[in-house]
Amino acid sequence: MPALNLLSSRPIDPSVDHEIQAIVAGDAAGSTCSPDLAATPWTFDHAPGYGPGASMGDVIPTGSPLQGDLPAAYREAPEHELHARIAAAKATLGDRVVILGHFYQRDEVVRHADYVGDSFQLAKAAQALPAAEAIVFCGVHFMAETADLLSTPEQAVILPNLAAGCSMADMADIDQVEECWEQLEELYGPLDVADENGLVPVVPVTYMNSSAAIKGFVGRNGGIVCTSSNARTVLEWAFARGRRVLFFPDQHLGRNTAKAMGVPLERMPMWNPHRPLGGATAAELGDARVILWHGFCSVHRRFTTDQIERARAEHPGVRVIVHPECPMPVVDAADEAGSTDVIRRAIEEATEPTTFAIGTEINLVQRLAAQHPQHRIFCLDPVVCPCSTMYRIHPGYLAWVLEELVAGRVVNRITVPSDVADPARVALDRMLACVPQAPARRG
Numbered sequence: 001m002p003a004l005n006l007l008s009s010r011p012i013d014p015s016v017d018h019e020i021q022a023i024v025a026g027d028a029a030g031s032t033c034s035p036d037l038a039a040t041p042w043t044f045d046h047a048p049g050y051g052p053g054a055s056m057g058d059v060i061p062t063g064s065p066l067q068g069d070l071p072a073a074y075r076e077a078p079e080h081e082l083h084a085r086i087a088a089a090k091a092t093l094g095d096r097v098v099i100l101g102h103f104y105q106r107d108e109v110v111r112h113a114d115y116v117g118d119s120f121q122l123a124k125a126a127q128a129l130p131a132a133e134a135i136v137f138c139g140v141h142f143m144a145e146t147a148d149l150l151s152t153p154e155q156a157v158i159l160p161n162l163a164a165g166c167s168m169a170d171m172a173d174i175d176q177v178e179e180c181w182e183q184l185e186e187l188y189g190p191l192d193v194a195d196e197n198g199l200v201p202v203v204p205v206t207y208m209n210s211s212a213a214i215k216g217f218v219g220r221n222g223g224i225v226c227t228s229s230n231a232r233t234v235l236e237w238a239f240a241r242g243r244r245v246l247f248f249p250d251q252h253l254g255r256n257t258a259k260a261m262g263v264p265l266e267r268m269p270m271w272n273p274h275r276p277l278g279g280a281t282a283a284e285l286g287d288a289r290v291i292l293w294h295g296f297c298s299v300h301r302r303f304t305t306d307q308i309e310r311a312r313a314e315h316p317g318v319r320v321i322v323h324p325e326c327p328m329p330v331v332d333a334a335d336e337a338g339s340t341d342v343i344r345r346a347i348e349e350a351t352e353p354t355t356f357a358i359g360t361e362i363n364l365v366q367r368l369a370a371q372h373p374q375h376r377i378f379c380l381d382p383v384v385c386p387c388s389t390m391y392r393i394h395p396g397y398l399a400w401v402l403e404e405l406v407a408g409r410v411v412n413r414i415t416v417p418s419d420v421a422d423p424a425r426v427a428l429d430r431m432l433a434c435v436p437q438a439p440a441r442r443g
C-alpha cells in the first residue's frame with residue numbers, strides 16, 4: 001500500500017495564509033472571498049454561517065450545531081505553543097487516539113494527522129482501526145458521521161469543531177428527499193416492485209458528501225453510496241437494479257459521471273426540491289435515466305472554462321486536471337477529471353517536469369505544489385478561496401479535544417442513532433464493495 005506522502009514539513013510558498021492576507025489587504029483583485037478570512041476562527045463560530053471562504057454564502061440549516069467558546073488558553077495561545085501541546089497530547093495518548101485529516105484541511109492541522117486522504121479513504125481507515133479508542137476527524141460533519149458508522153460502538157469519533165459542516169451535504173435535507181421519493185412513487189407506481197426485467201423504477205444513489213440520515217434513506221430503499229472515486233462503478237451497480245437513478249446531492253458529479261457513461265443530457269432532468277415534481281415535467285421524469293438533485297459544491301463551482309483557456313494561453317502544454325464536482329463544461333474542457341486521489345497520483349506519476357493547472361480546493365493544490373517542486377503546479381482559480389467549512393478546524397480546536405482526552409473527557413463526539421445507522425451501514429457496505437485504494441499509515 002503506497003503512503004500518501006502528503007505530510008511534507010517543507011514550507012509552502014506561497015502559502016494559503018499568505019494569499020489570504022493578500023486578499024484581506026485588497027491585493028487580490030476579483031476575489032469573492034470574505035475579508036473575514038483574517039479573523040480568528042472562534043470569532044466567526046458565533047455567527048450563523050460557515051465562516052470565510054468559498055462556501056460561506058451558502059444557507060446552513062437551522063439547528064446546525066454551533067461550536068461553543070473555546071477556553072482562552074486555546075484561543076490566545078500562539079501557533080507554536082498549540083503545535084507543541086498537540087504533539088504532547090498525542091504522545092501521551094499514543095495508540096489510544098488516531099487523527100484523520102482530509103486533503104482539503106489546512107496544513108497546520110494536516111501536519112498532525114496519522115492518515116491523510118479523501119473522504120472514502122478516511123472512512124476505510126476508520127474501519128481498519130478498531131484499537132483506537134478515539135478517532136479525531138479533521139474534516140467535516142458528514143465525514144465524522146461516516147467514521148462513526150464504520151467504527152466500533154466503543155470508539156468515539158470526535159469532530160474538533162462542531163460547526164464544520166458541508167454546504168453541499170446540507171443541500172439534500174432528509175425531509176426534502178422523503179418528499180421527492182413520495183412524488184416519484186405517485187408518478188412511477190410502487191418503487192419496490194421490479195418489472196419483467198427485474199428492474200425497479202428508480203434506485204437512490206447518494207454521494208458520500210451527505211448526512212447519515214440520507215445514507216440511511218438510501219439503505220432503506222435499495223440504494224447505495226458513492227464517492228468521486230467509484231461513482232461510475234456505483235452507477236453501473238444501480239443501473240443493473242433499476243430503470244433510472246435518483247442522484248444526490250451533487251448534480252455535477254452525477255451529470256459528469258452519467259455523461260461519461262453515455263447517458264444523454266436530455267435524459268438527466270434536475271430535481272429542485274423547492275418546486276413541484278422538482279421543476280421537471282412528468283414526461284421528462286418518465287424518460288429519465290438519472291434524476292439530478294439540485295446541489296453543488298461552492299468550492300468546485302468556482303472553476304470556469306475561461307480559467308482553463310487562460311491557463312492554456314499562458315502555459316502552452318499545461319495539463320489541466322479538475323475534480324468531477326466541477327461543472328460539466330469545465331470537466332469537458334479539462335484534459336482529465338478525477339477524485340483528489342486521482343489528481344494526486346497523476347502528479348506523482350508524471351516522469352517529466354510538467355505544468356499542471358488543478359481545479360480543486362486550494363489547500364491540496366498548494367501542498368502538492370510544495371511536494372513536487374520539479375513540476376509547476378497551480379490552482380485554476382487565480383484567487384484563492386478555501387473551503388470555508390474545512391477552514392473551521394484550527395489547531396486550537398485540535399489541541400482542545402486532545403487535551404480533553406488526556407484528562408479523560410470526550411468532547412464533540414459525533415454519534416449516529418441506531419435507527420439511522422443500521423440502514424446507512426447497508427448502503428455503505430454496498431459501496432465498500434466498489435473499492436478504490438485505501439490510505440497507508442504514515443511511516
Ligand code: SF4
Binds near residue numbers: 055165167389
Ligand atoms: S469542498 Fe465542497 S463538498 Fe467538500 S467539504 Fe467543502 S463545501 Fe463540502
